[in-house]
Amino acid sequence: DGGITQSPKYLFRKEGQNVTLSCEQNLNHDAMYWYRQDPGQGLRLIYYSQIVNDFQKGDIAEGYSVSREKKESFPLTVTSAQKNPTAFYLCASSISGGANTEAFFGQGTRLTVV
Amino acid sequence: AQSVAQPEDQVNVAEGNPLTVKCTYSVSGNPYLFWYVQYPNRGLQFLLKYITGDNLVKGSYGFEAEFNKSQTSFHLKKPSALVSDSALYFCAVRDMDTGRRALTFGSGTRLQVQP
Numbered sequence: 001d002g003g004i005t006q007s008p009k010y011l012f013r014k015e016g017q018n019v020t021l022s023c024e025q026n027l028n029h030d031a032m033y034w035y036r037q038d039p040g041q042g043l044r045l046i047y048y049s050q051i052v053n054d055f056q057k058g059d060i061a062e063g064y065s066v067s068r069e070k071k072e073s074f075p076l077t078v079t080s081a082q083k084n085p086t087a088f089y090l091c092a093s094s095i096s097g098g099a100n101t102e103a104f105f106g107q108g109t110r111l112t113v114v
Numbered sequence: 115a116q117s118v119a120q121p122e123d124q125v126n127v128a129e130g131n132p133l134t135v136k137c138t139y140s141v142s143g144n145p146y147l148f149w150y151v152q153y154p155n156r157g158l159q160f161l162l163k164y165i166t167g168d169n170l171v172k173g174s175y176g177f178e179a180e181f182n183k184s185q186t187s188f189h190l191k192k193p194s195a196l197v198s199d200s201a202l203y204f205c206a207v208r209d210m211d212t213g214r215r216a217l218t219f220g221s222g223t224r225l226q227v228q229p
Binding site: 004033040108 | 155156208215
């Protein structure tokens with residue numbers, strides 16, 4: 001089956017810890033994205049990548065880091081600098097960075113700080 | 115900068131009645147517009163998109179949307195609502211004329227269809 005796989009589905013982080021959220025796609029898509037979802041705020045863009053070894057900051061990149069070493073993988077690290085990391089994180093991909101292409105989403109990772 | 119507004123946090127409709135979920139947008143150039151649906155604790159599913167051409171776009175599950183350039187709106191519609199349509203709906207935009215290739219989303223509208 002083709003699709004986007006996010007893991008884990010639930011993640012708990014202690015104060016001061018870094019955690020990494022996994023996102024893998026087998027759709028052969030060039031572009032990948034990370035969004036954060038909070039209640040009542042919709043989705044906000046954290047980082048995006050249009051091609052391997054290249055990525056750009058989104059609207060709320062502070063406290064997050066990414067890498068794009070392989071076309072199929074776009075992991076997101078939530079660092080200790082992110083002061084309010086509890087949220088639902090969504091990864092997406094699209095065929096290219098073309099403006100007319102829709103994005104396909106994974107099932108999300110719910111991160112909770114304990 | 116591109117932005118999307120969904121003015122209603124929640125829309126309630128009786129099963130079998132028509133439904134409308136509102137969306138307005140702001141872009142500096144010409145827009146590409148999208149609608150997505152989200153069920154609890156799941157990712158977003160693509161419903162439909164407007165790129166160019168006919169202002170009435172048909173999508174999945176019987177949904178359609180009407181693009182109105184003068185009103186900068188892209189309202190989602192369905193002639194007859196189902197209880198299973200109850201979910202969170204997001205409108206999104208991409209500006210054709212900027213370098214930003216990621217979608218910008220609205221805050222979402224919760225649709226509740228009563229039996």
